[in-house]
Amino acid sequence: MQFGFISRLLNKIRGDKTSTTSSDQPNAASNPATTDPKSSPKRPRRKPASNAQPKTSDTAAQTSEKTRPPRKKRTERKDKTTARSERDERPRRGRGGRSSAQERRRDDSDDGSRTPVANIKPRDNVPSMDGWTAPAGERRSPDEKLFQDLDLDPRLLRAIVDDLQFRICSPIQAAALPSLLAGRDLAGKAQTGTGKTAAFLIAILQRFLTQPQRDREPWQPMAVVLAPTRELALQIAKDADDLSAYCSFATVAVYGGMDYDRQRSLLAKGVDLVVATPGRLIDYLRQNAVDLSTVEAVVIDEADRMLDMGFIPDVKRIIGYLPKAEERQTMLFSATLSRDIMNLASRWMRSDPVIVEVEPEHVVADGIEEVVYSVTTHEKLPVLLWTLSHEKCERVLIFRNRRRDVEQLRDQLTRCGIACDMLSGDVDQKKRLRLLEDFRSGAIRVIVATDVAGRGIHVDDITHVINYDLPYEAEDYVHRIGRTARAGHTGRAISFACEEGAFVIPDIEKFIDRELVITQPDAEMVRMPEGMKIPTGRAPRSGGRPGGFSGRRRSDNRPRGGRVQRGGPRR
Structure with a gap:
C-alpha cells in the first residue's frame, strides 16, 4: 500500500543525518527599459509665412472658388534633408531633457494638487477630525504596549486604532517605535508579517506631521522606502495610504513592469513618500524625474533579499543621491542580521544605530491547521478536487514548483469546471495586479502559483494553502503556509507527500522543530468525480509524448540522485 511505503521511506530518511547544502537563489536583479514621457507639445502645423495678398491680375481675382489651382501630388517620401530638420526640431529625449522636464513639473504642479499612490484610488478630501477623541485602550497584560502610549499625532492614531483596528503593538513595533520616533537609526531583525512595515511607516508619518519640513519642490520626497519586489x-x-487617511500625505509607488510615463507624472505632481524597487528608481534619478536631496528618512526593507537578488549595488547608488548619514534617519529591516547585512548598515547609518532583534515565537502561526496527505502522483488531482468541493474554500492558493506545472494544473482545473487562474514569472505585471485584485475581492477564488509569485500575495482571508508539490526548501514551506491565518484569521495548509516529493519532509520537520503528521486520504477522496476523467495537459509537440499525468514519464519530474536537489530548478 502506498501509505505504508511512504511511512517506511520517511522513517528511513529521518534516520539519515546526512546534510546537504542549498544553492544560491538566482540573481533576479533587473533594470527596466527607460523612456521619457510623451508629454512635450506636438509640433504645430506650418502656416503661411505672411498674410499679405498675393499679386494677381483682375481676372484672377474674380475667379470662382470652383476653379482652384490643382492640388500638388503627394510624394511618397519626404526629402531626407527636410525629415532630418523636422527630427532635430522635436523636443529631445533622454538625459539631455532636464530643462524641459522641469518645465513640465512646474506646469503639472501649478494647481497644487497631489496624487496619492499609483493604482490606488485617489483621496479627494481629507476626513475631518472634529469631535474625535482617542479611546483609552485595553491592556490585557502588563507587558502589552498600546499605541496610545506612544504620544502619536491624533490624525495618525485615529487611522491606527479606528480604521485598522490595531489594539496593541507587535513585538517588533514595541521594541523599535520608541527609538524610531526619537529619530534614531535602527537595524531590525524581523520576519515578514511581524508588523515591521507599520513600524517604519508610523515613524515616517509622525515625523511628517509633527516636525518642521525642509523646503521641497513637488518632485522632492521627504522619505524613501526601498523594497526588493514590486x-x-x-x-x-x-x-x-491607509495610515495617512486623515492627513494630506502623498505616496507614490514606482516599480518596473508598469507605465513609465504615468509613474513619472505622479512624481511630478507632488510626492512625500516614494516606495520603489531599486532599478526603476535609478531610472528616474538618471532622468532627473525625482530629487532625493531633501530626504529625511530612508528605509531598506528586506535587506537580506536585496542581497540575495543582487540589488545591493543599485542600493549603494541610490544612497549616493541622499543627504549624508548625519542629516537623515536610516532604517534597515531584514529577516537575518548577518555579518554582510551589518557591514552594509555600518556604511549607511550613523555611528550609534539601535539594533533590535525579535525572534518569532512560533515558526508556524497558531491559527494554521496543517494536513499532510500520503498520495501517489496520480491521486493528487482527485484529492484536490474533493477538497475544493467538500470544504469551505473561500480563497485558495495552490503552489507548484515550476512554471510549466503551474500552467498545466490551471488548465486541468479549468477543464474540470474550476474557475481559477495562475501567477508565475510569465504573467505580465498589469495582468498580475488585476488577478490579485480579483483574488482579494473574491471574483477569483483559486490561484495556482510558484513560490516567487506567491510571496507577493498579501491577502488576509485566504482560507486554504495547498502544496500540490512540496517545496524544494524547508523555509519555503513556512513562507507558503504563512499566506493563510493572517491578521487573526484561521486557515488550513494541505500538503501532498508523493513518491517524488516526500524526501524534503525531514528537512521541513527539522526547520519547524517538530514532526508532521502524515495521513492517508479516504477512498472517496482519491477517486475522480463521477463522469470525469483525469484531463490531459496541452497538446504535445510533433514527435513528443502525450501530456497530462497519465502520459508523463515519472523521471521528467523526479529529482536527480534520488533526493530532492537543494535549490531546485529556476522557478
Missing part, C-alpha cells in the same frame, strides 16, 4: 512595494504603498 509586489512588496505596492503593499507598503497601500499600507502608507
